[in-house]
Amino acid sequence: MVVKERWYHDYNGHEQPVKVRVLFVYNPSQPYCLPCSARSKEAIKSAFVSCRSDLLQPSPGLLSSSRYYKHIEVPFVLFGFGKFAISVMDSENFPPDGGLSSASLQSNVPVPMTPSVSRIPQPAFKALQTQLSPLSKRHSSSGAGVLGDLRPEITNMAPPKMQASSSVMHRSSTMKSNMSSYNNPTYALNAARIPALDQTIEKRVLTASRTSSTSYRKPATTAPATTTTTAKASVRPKSASSIHRRTGSVGQPAMSRPNSAQDVDICAGGRILPVNTSVSNPPWDVKGRLENMEQRFEELLTLMESQKALSGSKIDELQAKVVAYETDRAGSDLQQRRLQDAASELQQRIRELNSDLQDEKRRSRIEREDLERTLKLKLDEQERLSRNNEEDIIRQHKSEFELAEAGYRRQLEEQDARFVEEMNRFKSQSEEEKCQLIHQIKIAERDLKEEYENQQQSLQVEINRLHIAVEQERESSQNVIAKLEEDLMMAQNNLRDIQTKLEEEYGRGALLRKTIDEQAASSLSMESSSRTLQMRIQALEVELKNRDVKISEMQQFLGQALESEVVIKEKLLKEETLRRILHNQVQELKGNIRVFCRVRPPHQSELSDVADIKYPDDSIEGREIELTGPSNESALGMAMGTVTTKTHVFAFDKVFGPRSNNQEIFGEISQLVQSALDGYNVCIFCYGQTGSGKTYTMASEDGMIPRAVDQIFNTATNLQEKGWTYTVQGQFLEIYNETINDLLVCADEFDKKKLEIRNDTKDGKITVPDLTVMSLDSQETVAKMLKTAAGNRSVAATKANERSSRSHSVFILTLHGVNATTQEIREGTLNLIDLAGSERLSHSQSTGDRLKETVSINKSLSCLRDVITALGSAKDGNHIPYRNSKLTYLLQYSLGGNSKTLMFVNISPLKQHISETVNSLRFATKVNNTHIGTARKR
């Protein structure tokens, strides 16, 4: 049997199929082509088996073709013992009609067409077995199969790729690699021998075919293999790699080989297909062919014998090499084991390092969280300190200024008062003195005049009396003269006496005149003292003038003080601006969306059902809440008596326990209200299950709404002295069953006005155009407005809450501030939202309107959760489903825009609500982890 095989490579080096034709010739007058679906070594083997069985039951058609590929191992294939001929053909040369069968028809060789005709008789098969058995025995005695004996021969003859793929010739890989070298002399020798052998056989077959009386020719359409391969060779590339690939093929057509010396050698190793030639011109002289084959077999046997001797030493040599390779392999195994050990150590180390890394990561995460917490704490502290400092500074400045101003004013007023008092005192004193002096002078003058007049009168009276007396005397003396001339003398004497007395009287008159002169002199002195007094008055007036100058100086000083007050006010203004910036930076650092958790206290009737809620860091900063449950009461757990409860820990920006009050809570959010005054959008909303205290927190009498309003009006008043004037406007709406109601109009009119939300994307503002706007100028007006809204809001008694809010209420305060000094304008909004409570339908057992409301509430809250989830995972440009509900549409810019948002998650303290509570806290955690855009001033 001759089997030739060949691999065919295309120009890209990919393997191409070849067709196999298996020819079994038993009876020269009845050649059989046995079907062979040889796709693998096993298939070829089984083809052989079927060859045998076909001897008993030969198939019609006799010729079949199949394809197999280079990577499929092909068993050896070169031996023959005169009875079989297997040829492998290039697929292109394979005759379309099955080759041999048509050839058989052409040659008129009787080809059995039915199984009965082609059946090979049992004795003939036995005879064949008998022929095969000595050979089989011979080869099996040497420990190998029939083919095994040919192994060294074939191994050495086969090109490397065939060796590598042949399982029959398989040895150790080291041997293969050794033998695969084309420089191997043994291989080269055998490679040279085989074509010679082939050619001998070929020649004989051709001669036999020429002499044969009947010849089988391949149809003209089938080109001879040599022709085809020649055509191929002419276009084959000559690169080294393609050469190498070709050298790996067995049976490559010689004409397709490149011309290099090595290629010629290799081509010699890959033999030309004699069968191809014979197929193209098939000499169906079966007898001659069998003889040729037998002869060839004999030659092969001889060759094998010589080869056996030759390869004995080679085998030894190879075995020695094998031993050496085995030793090497043992060494390399050892090394491999060592390496494996080292690798496993390394893996262990990596595992350790990984766990270290995880620990480290965990540690660093904890540290980072601690650090963040500490930082946040510090920030809060810093903020509080800076706020306190600012307030202290402002207070100090203010009090200093007020003190200084009051001091100056007081001093001035005191000085003024003193001065005026003194002036008045001086004036009145001097007036008094003047009056007194004038009075005195007048009295003195009058007295003197009176005295003078009296004295003059008395003197006149005296003179008159004296005159009368003198007259009387003279008369009497004359009488007496006459009578008493004598007495004249005496009278003269008396006259002399009288004259003396007169002189005395004249002296006395002089004295009186002197007294009058003295009195006049004293009047003069009094006049001079009056003049002195007047001079003093003038001096006082000068002093008064000086005081006036001093007063004007002080007024000037006061003007300066007022100017410095303006400067201080400006400084205060700047500090206020700086404070605002710092305040908002701190707010931004705290995050533009913050979450506070509030646990309401249990009612008296609920004390027996209180859940296990802890506040681990209560005394420090109150950021964590820990609750136990709900219990996992699975059927299995119940059955096994293992009902488990889980502890949940949540952390928020702040956690308020049941003892906290609204004042304490407002202390934490007042900064946000301040932000609204500073021109920011602020949104504060309460979320939680029904009856958890949302309305209490937001809209009770001392809730966040009234407190925020108070703060706004108080701060606006305080800011007036810094030049700010604020106008406040309020709106109040509710979203009930996805309808917007204006809470500032009578509830009966709800249906009359259809309110819609408008999105002003330019300004980043949401408005409700027809909503009532109220101007608010005091806390009182706001209180009135809140009362109206509370009266109109949709509430109803539910199982969970006697007065449950059945709608989301939104209180909108718009704050517009203008600074007359700096011309600055601020416009902020404060949205205070009391959401309707979520509730489980199963728990609420609502029906009718309540059921409809509950479904609507739950739907809009679910939309809120969707929006928060989308925001949490959003990348730029992601769609956020704001428009899925009126609530989320209304809150669009508060949740995802330029707003500062605070969410209160209100929770119930009761055990029966624990799973709802855990859900609320999970949602709140999601909100807490959501990043919204940076708030911008409007």
Ligand SMILES: Nc1ncnc2c1ncn2[C@@H]1O[C@H](COP(=O)(O)OP(=O)(O)OP(=O)(O)O)[C@@H](O)[C@H]1O
């Ligand atoms: N912190 C608190 N201190 C005292 N009582 C409270 C507190 N929180 C809530 N309550 C009381 O609990 C009850 C329910 O509170 P509230 O109506 O505020 O709940 P809600 O969450 O607004 O409910 P719904 O969603 O049904 O409107 C009220 O009677 C309220 O006075």
